[in-house]
Amino acid sequence: MPQTPSLPGTTDRRLAALLTLLSENATIVISGARIAREIGVSRSTVWRWVEQLRELGVRVKGQRHTGYFLERVSDILTPDLLRKRLKGNLFGKRVFHFFKTDSTNRVAMELGYAGEPEGTVVMAEEQTAGRGRSGRSWHSERGTGLYFTVLLRPRLAPAQAPLLTMLAGISAHAAIEAQTGLVPELKWPNDLMLNGKKIGGILTEMHAEPSAIRFVIIGVGINVNQEKFPAELAPIATSLRRESGKTNYRLELLVRLLTQFESDYNRFLREGAAFVVDRFQEVSTFARGRRVRVDTGSESFVGITAGLNPEGLLLVTRDDGSPVTVIAGDVTEVR
């Protein structure tokens, strides 16, 4: 199995192996001696790591002399399990896992500069400084949402990078629908919404030269199992759990999403922008015929969405009839 090199703060490979062993045998007691043998450490190290996992919020039951087990099927995104499930997939090769980091986008950016290859995935159980669009932050409660970033090195012009954001939105949309039966709204350029509230967002950042992308990182945040949100977010954010009443296995959703994304990404590279633009318009009822307010930072106006242009930019017809092409901005529905 390909090994991912360690990076300060990433989950120790053997600690991850312990977690995988417990997850694969959830609710079954495994003796400390067996664990020690299988992951190649001493029994007292096993005990120390179990303590560490408990501190991180993993529900490991049992004791030193009886053995250990996970109280219920754990929903930790163990890198080994992800690699196993994504065998042969572009995103199953290099996986960096953090229990806690500031921002997976920040880490992925650093890895990009350090020469990490296309397909590298950085994921975290919790982010202390999750980044959102327009300098906003992304609320990243421990163990409830999906917070991950993928690194790509496509041969594209920098102006095409926003298409990758839209592509990730399309893949996330499909994965959420396949897993939960819920059909999110895709709001240009990068918002996933359910019942008018946000369940997911995508933040793409890149390092480029004037005519070519060196690397691009695509950070995805999805509210999966959150039961509630801080007061200031409660009116605008929701989770799959809140909308469906069901808890979702985050690893499963991540596997679906990355599998879908690999196939959509390859199609985009083969077929070009038209694939993204057409697919986006198929799944986004927002892209056409909605009355919206557009905030570009320098101006704000109201109009009706009129589809996307061939480059994926949003077309809006202002109230006075004049057409506008929106390059970047916040778009909100006006009712």
Ligand code: BTN
């Ligand atoms: C938005 O504002 O809609 C974009 C939110 C993107 C959040 C994700 S969470 C994982 C990745 N790491 C970050 O710091 N941000 C993105």
